[in-house]
Amino acid sequence: MKIINFIKEEKVFTAIILLSLISSLRSLITPPFGDELTYLKLADNILKGKYYLINNPSTVTPIIPLIIAFFKINAYPMLGFALAKIFHIILTIFGFRYLYLFLAKQQLNHRIIVAIIALTAVNPIAISNFGSLYPEAILFFCFWGVIYYSVSEYKINNLVKMLFLFLMLSMTRYLYLVLGLIVVFNFYKFYKSNSLQHTYKLLMYTAILMTPILFWAKYVYSIEQNNLSEISYFNRFKTDNQLLYNIKSGLGIIKHHEVSRINGIPAFISLFIPITGFRHYLLSIILLLTISFGYFRKNNSIGVKILISALSLTMLGLIFAGTGFSRYWLILLPGFFLGFYYSAKQMGIKNKVFIYTSQIVCFIYIVNELRLDLLIINKHL
Numbered sequence: 001m002k003i004i005n006f007i008k009e010e011k012v013f014t015a016i017i018l019l020s021l022i023s024s025l026r027s028l029i030t031p032p033f034g035d036e037l038t039y040l041k042l043a044d045n046i047l048k049g050k051y052y053l054i055n056n057p058s059t060v061t062p063i064i065p066l067i068i069a070f071f072k073i074n075a076y077p078m079l080g081f082a083l084a085k086i087f088h089i090i091l092t093i094f095g096f097r098y099l100y101l102f103l104a105k106q107q108l109n110h111r112i113i114v115a116i117i118a119l120t121a122v123n124p125i126a127i128s129n130f131g132s133l134y135p136e137a138i139l140f141f142c143f144w145g146v147i148y149y150s151v152s153e154y155k156i157n158n159l160v161k162m163l164f165l166f167l168m169l170s171m172t173r174y175l176y177l178v179l180g181l182i183v184v185f186n187f188y189k190f191y192k193s194n195s196l197q198h199t200y201k202l203l204m205y206t207a208i209l210m211t212p213i214l215f216w217a218k219y220v221y222s223i224e225q226n227n228l229s230e231i232s233y234f235n236r237f238k239t240d241n242q243l244l245y246n247i248k249s250g251l252g253i254i255k256h257h258e259v260s261r262i263n264g265i266p267a268f269i270s271l272f273i274p275i276t277g278f279r280h281y282l283l284s285i286i287l288l289l290t291i292s293f294g295y296f297r298k299n300n301s302i303g304v305k306i307l308i309s310a311l312s313l314t315m316l317g318l319i320f321a322g323t324g325f326s327r328y329w330l331i332l333l334p335g336f337f338l339g340f341y342y343s344a345k346q347m348g349i350k351n352k353v354f355i356y357t358s359q360i361v362c363f364i365y366i367v368n369e370l371r372l373d374l375l376i377i378n379k380h381l
Helices: 002-009 011-029 035-046 063-071 077-105 110-121 124-130 136-150 156-170 174-193 196-225 233-237 242-250 265-271 281-295 302-321 326-346 351-380
Strands: none
Touching: 002 011, 011 077, 011 110, 011 124, 011 351, 035 063, 063 077, 063 136, 077 110, 077 124, 077 136, 077 302, 077 326, 110 326, 110 351, 124 136, 124 326, 124 351, 136 156, 136 174, 136 302, 136 326, 156 174, 156 196, 174 196, 174 302, 242 302, 265 281, 265 326, 281 326, 302 326, 326 351
16 A cells, blocks of 8 residues: 555656666676676585685675575576576665665655655666676665664664674675674663663674674685685785775775776766766765765754764775775765755755756666666667
């Protein structure tokens, strides 16, 4: 009933979301490329009983290779790829559910929430990645799940779910270990407001969930200490003055040697303008300042403060890692749109103006995506 009422009340946004979902299905007919090929090699070797890329152990985060290995069908490899991609799309949908529930807790206007979801769903980077074998779908699902449970009631059930999603998030991209500060904060709040008996029970569940992660950490330490991994996220931290080099790369002052173009701050604009390789330092800074201005309010709820912390920690993590391009910013996109909304609100712009502007932007994106749909279909079918 709720879905039917939503369709009747929000015909424009319903059309936008459905068209974005249809466009994301084009990934089902595209062959693997880029990092997807790395994940496929790891998945093949998992099924042979070893976590190798080629001839040596790997420290690449294990979640995506494990998902691909689970869905792999040797007799029909394209069917296995398609099933894994459909699973990613389903995860994204549940991620949007977490996003909706979180935004609803912030007492936002219902149509503003729908506008933020539509803007995210139809974003060209989202359509290209949420249905692929890249990790963005599970990252989106886990990130917004962690944020939602961080503002939910301090119950053991909620905290265990938050911890599980945080661990899955971190084992999909190591960078998100920085969000452990938010998890620790919530555990501390639980400890302050509950008996020791309940705290011990939570610690028991924590120990159970953490055990396989600790084994993985020991494995990664051993492999990296002996430089056995053929492809490693940690290589960027092993040379002299590497941290300063990474920070310069993360800020977009220089180009990191592992990529083909400058990333970091100048690449932020490319999250919103669908032009391949587009970089612009000034426009990116203006957008980031606009978002910051929106969040700089006296009456922010605890949920918004936690979101600000999560956005800040993740963005700082990207800078220290020397990376940051459109796909990496994607997970945080709803938080950026919320910042734009708060900024518009502080400037006296009415909700209906934000909503109509959102719809116009969405339809511009849709026209571009329909063009890409036809090109991809003609190429692969």
